[in-house]
Amino acid sequence: MEALNAVRRGWMRIAGSRPKDPGSSRPSARFDDARASAASGAPLLSLSGVRKRYAVGPVETEVLKGVDLEVHAGDLLSIMGASGSGKSTLLNVMGLLDRPTSGSIKVAGRDLSALDDDEISEARNLSIGFVFQPQCRARHCGDDHHPRPRRRPPVRPQHAPRGRAARAGGQSCRRRARPAPAPDRCAGCRGRAMTMSATAQLREAGRNLRAAKQRTILALTGIVIGIGAVIALLTTGSIARSEALRQFRLLGTDMVSVVDTSSQGLDERRRVLGASDAIGLAGLPTVVSAAPHTLDFATIPLPNQGSIHVTKVGVTADFANMHDMVLAEGRFISPFDGLNAFAVLGSGIARQMRDGGLSPEVGKHIRIEQNIYLVVGLLAPSNVAVMSGMRIDDIMMLPIELSSRERASDEVQSITLRMGPDVHYLDATDEIVGYFALVAPEMNVRVDSPVPLIEQMEAQMSLFALLLGAVGGISLVLGGVGVMNAMLSSVRERRLEIGIRRALGATRGDVQRQFLAEAVLLCLVGGALGALLGIGASVGISLYSGWAWQWSAWALALGLGTACAAGLFFGYHPARQAARLDPVVAMRDSI
Helix, strand or coil, X not given: CCCCCHHHCCEEEECCCCCCCCCCCCCCCCCCCHHHHHHHCCCCEEEEEEEEEEEECCEEEEEEEEEEEEECCCCCCCCCCCCCCCHHHHHHHHCCCCCCCEEEEEECCEECCCCCHHHHHHHHHHHEEEECCCCCCCCCCCCCCCCCCCCCCCCCCCCCCCHHHHHCCCCHHHHHCCCCCCHHXXXXXXXXXXXXXXXXXXXXXXXXXXXXXXXXXXXXXXXXHHHHHHHHHHHHHHHHHHHHHHHHHCCCCXXXXXXXXXXXXXCCCCCCCEHHHHHHXXXXXXXXXEEEEEEEEEEEECCCCCEEEEEEEEECCHHHHHCCCCEEEECCCCCCCCXXXXXXXXXXXXXXXXXXXXXXXXXXXXXXXXXXXXXXXXXXXXXXXXXXXXXXXXXXEEEHHHHHHHHCCCECCEEEEXXXXXXXXXXXXXXXXXXXXXXXXXXXXXXXXXXXXXXXXXXXXXXXXXXXXXXXXXXXXXXXXXXXXXXXXXXXXXXXXHXXXXXXXXXXXXXXXXXXXXXXXXXXXXXXXHHHHHHHHHHHHHHHHCCCCCCCHHHHHHHHHHHHHHHHHHHHHHHHHHHCCCHHHHHHHHC
């Protein structure tokens, strides 16, 4: 075997007489027989018939050709040879960094040829120490277990850390270039935890993310926008849904409307829906009160040119209570008004008249076409609509008797009924249809209720919320792709670190968990910032639209949960790629 002074490329020692930390537990029984082998004179490391071939396409090159070697406790080896003779390959095989093509390797009498990757990593962690001089040149070396040498060697080696230090991640070479490490991070501390705790992994992930601030900020921006869009759209959709349902519920879920759908025909004596039917319907067991109303239209000329169109509604006194109307001034139509030309104006009509130069005040008269009315009341502003679809702000109400005389007809537009407590609208519908089947079999009536409309609206708003969530999800996917690109860049930049950690005993799972922790932490921080952005955006939209803002806990939980899932999903591939790096290739390509 050819040889060259070992300090040129690397230095390896077998941990046969390494002292044990008295405060630690025994890490593994599988490699604890090293000192027993040393005491018995058996080799600590032995190679038998080791061969190593490299294939480049169809061409194979054999670098090691049947190497047999034994290393006993206390031996100091120098490997010498010309460049390309296989020195580094032999050191890698002896240090379990590379697997031979054939042959066997034994450490303390245990054959390591058939071990899996995690078991090989454990052997590197517990039984072999490394110094990677091209990667780490230490200014200081030694601690309580390994005192500094008195005479300065040509190149001062540094004992590699074990356990948690091998898994700590970050710029570990730079850290170890500082003064002597703490005792719990030295090579001699056997029995330390083989895997970092979740808290330690997150803490280390935070340090690594802060070390690459620009890349972290760019990745955070995508996640913040994605999560913010999801929460803002879902919260806004929920607020819009609640507002729409509130408008429908203001119609009254305990009310139904009766409309005559019979054809007019040529018979003027046919039975029509009239105010008298409201009295009969009010006597049904499922009905509490009834309020008929008529409908007519008129135009009011304005002094300042132009005109406004007015909807005149003939009502009874129960109409105001039925629709929860609020008066700003005056009074409502009473049962004693009869044919008196009294009018109650909605706030929208009154405002248009004032803008046009009229003075619609309580106690004053207004002229509409050929009729003159005395204003007895003004309604407060309201966005409520009645069962016929009219907004209360946009109507003028008259006594129903006066409206019937002006229209020269006793027919009413519809009759609004309020049902009793705990009465289902289908039960009331059956009674109403049965009533008209007795008193007017020739009439075709339709009973309308807001309940089916509300149910249809809820289904439509659910689809609308799903659509908004899908739009926000697209933004989140784009942010996740940014996280994946940032993590892939991190893997490329930290190949040397990954190689050293793997060489010092970190398993593939250790490396994968560390990079996953960085991706998840990145997405969680972005999710928290995105949640604040989304909530702020939904508040702004609600204030602009005049809606009542409401807290959507499920949207916030979904956003943060999606952020965590995005970190796992988009961080898995970079983490897996980092874990599958060969330590020899990673370190060689990084030099």
